[in-house]
Amino acid sequence: MAERAPFVLEARDVCVVLGGVRALDGLSLTLEPGLRTVVLGPNGAGKSVLLRTLHGLLAPTSGAVSWHRPTRQAMVFQRPVMLRRSALANIRYALAVNGVAEPERSRRASSALARVGLSNIAHRPARVLSGGEQQRLALARAWALEPEIVFLDEPTASLDPGATAEIERVIASIAAEGTRIVMTTHNLGQARRLADEIVFIQAGKAVERTASDRFFEQPASNEARLFLQGELPWK
Amino acid sequence: MFEIFASFGVALGLIGGADPELARIVVLSLHLSLVAAIAGAAIGLPLGALIAVGRFPGRRTLIVLLNAMLGLPSVVVGLVVYLLLSRAGPLGPLGILFTPAAIVVAQTVLVVPIVAALARQTTEDAWNEYREQLTSLGVSRLRAVPTVLWDTRFSLLTVVMAGFGRAASEVGAVMVVGGNIDGVTRVMTTAIALETSKGDLPLALALGIVLIGTVLAINAGAYGIREWSARHHG
Numbered sequence: 001m002a003e004r005a006p007f008v009l010e011a012r013d014v015c016v017v018l019g020g021v022r023a024l025d026g027l028s029l030t031l032e033p034g035l036r037t038v039v040l041g042p043n044g045a046g047k048s049v050l051l052r053t054l055h056g057l058l059a060p061t062s063g064a065v066s067w068h069r070p071t072r073q074a075m076v077f078q079r080p081v082m083l084r085r086s087a088l089a090n091i092r093y094a095l096a097v098n099g100v101a102e103p104e105r106s107r108r109a110s111s112a113l114a115r116v117g118l119s120n121i122a123h124r125p126a127r128v129l130s131g132g133e134q135q136r137l138a139l140a141r142a143w144a145l146e147p148e149i150v151f152l153d154e155p156t157a158s159l160d161p162g163a164t165a166e167i168e169r170v171i172a173s174i175a176a177e178g179t180r181i182v183m184t185t186h187n188l189g190q191a192r193r194l195a196d197e198i199v200f201i202q203a204g205k206a207v208e209r210t211a212s213d214r215f216f217e218q219p220a221s222n223e224a225r226l227f228l229q230g231e232l233p234w235k
Numbered sequence: 236m237f238e239i240f241a242s243f244g245v246a247l248g249l250i251g252g253a254d255p256e257l258a259r260i261v262v263l264s265l266h267l268s269l270v271a272a273i274a275g276a277a278i279g280l281p282l283g284a285l286i287a288v289g290r291f292p293g294r295r296t297l298i299v300l301l302n303a304m305l306g307l308p309s310v311v312v313g314l315v316v317y318l319l320l321s322r323a324g325p326l327g328p329l330g331i332l333f334t335p336a337a338i339v340v341a342q343t344v345l346v347v348p349i350v351a352a353l354a355r356q357t358t359e360d361a362w363n364e365y366r367e368q369l370t371s372l373g374v375s376r377l378r379a380v381p382t383v384l385w386d387t388r389f390s391l392l393t394v395v396m397a398g399f400g401r402a403a404s405e406v407g408a409v410m411v412v413g414g415n416i417d418g419v420t421r422v423m424t425t426a427i428a429l430e431t432s433k434g435d436l437p438l439a440l441a442l443g444i445v446l447i448g449t450v451l452a453i454n455a456g457a458y459g460i461r462e463w464s465a466r467h468h469g
Binding site: 052055057074075077081082083084085093094097098125126127128141145 | 364365367368370371372373374378382385386387388467468469
């Protein structure tokens with residue numbers, strides 16, 4: 001029954017110092033299943049570091065990140081990293097290292113490719129795909145692992161509007177299947193379209209956490225108000 | 236000057252006519268070097284990738300040592316292998332001194348550092364690119380070793396070819412442990428040394444041309460495969 005209990009991710013007073021710079025400075029955050037969270041903040045606020053720390057790629061210098069039970073998680077990076085093999089083989093690799101045996105491995109890999117609309121290029125070498133296709137493949141690879149929570153670090157930062165729309169559609173479908181979404185973006189329109197709630201961080205601290213609708217109309221903090229004015233000066 | 240051209244002509248004649256003595260030496264040479272390159276790759280590639288991906292005490296020292304071993308004086312390697320394989324040596328009971336097997340052992344010892352050092356560089360670049368993604372997927376460092384090796388396979392082909400080149404062009408160690416016995420352990424390089432000292436320049440020159448041609452052809456092939464892979468696999 002422990003496996004059935006909803007996961008809880010708790011970051012407590014997390015500080016991360018990277019190269020002498022305090023990237024996260026006493027940040028606390030609790031995440032449970034359900035919502036789609038977008039982390040916003042100015043450049044250098046610590047958004048990427050926050051995601052990497054929650055995902056376990058970076059260790060907190062002080063404070064703690066804890067999961068109340070083992071939780072399947074995945075991460076999608078700004079620049080997708082593809083192995084030098086076919087699109088399908090990239091997904092199969094991720095499944096294999098996570099102990100998913102045949103025939104389940106093949107079934108899940110094909111179905112993940114289909115869900116991001118890449119079945120037609122399953123056997124093309126992954127590294128010669130376009131940026132948008134590679135990012136969809138990265139999403140498919142994450143999705144195939146059936147994660148309970150997915151971290152996405154600026155997944156559309158280097159993509160054109162068409163590819164961005166595709167990625168947003170995929171992210172929405174992943175969320176619709178019950179996977180917790182935690183992503184960063186510089187695109188406020190995207191944040192509005194995808195977020196249920198906004199976590200606003202600045203200088204390595206969580207400044208406010210507000211439902212998305214309310215955040216864009218009336219942020220609670222002065223910092224967020226100034227940030228939105230800077231990003232949306234016509235408002 | 237005329238003598239050089241005359242020798243050159245005779246040399247080309249030997250190659251064109253597939254002179255049996257020349258052919259025997261060339262085939263033995265390529266055979267032994269190929270086995271040494273494969274053995275060197277089997278040891279050197281995983282070793283290089285382990286050092287690239289691994290995190291263990293003494294890693295830096297090992298990298299410096301490995302790079303230093305690139306300049307290993309081959310005659311000294313020959314001497315050490317000779318001592319190991321000689322009748323009184325620890326591997327004496329094998330009885331392979333002055334046989335082709337001894338040549339392969341010495342060549343392999345020389346190939347391993349080259350393959351390992353170059354493979355470390357290549358796989359470390361790949362690991363730096365992949366580290367976050369692979370860690371995110373739950374790939375352990377040990378499991379990442381075959382992954383980075385496979386992903387750099389086209390570049391590593393050039394590395395193995397460099398190892399083959401070293402094995403094929405080796406003289407000192409091969410002379411010491413092989414003994415340059417006619418028809419048994421006489422390979423291209425030792426034959427060139429011998430024929431030159433005897434004054435039989437045409438045979439020496441013919442062997443030299445074949446040796447250089449072989450190394451050229453193999454490296455051209457490796458280059459071609461890399462170009463092809465860059466276009467098709469990214």
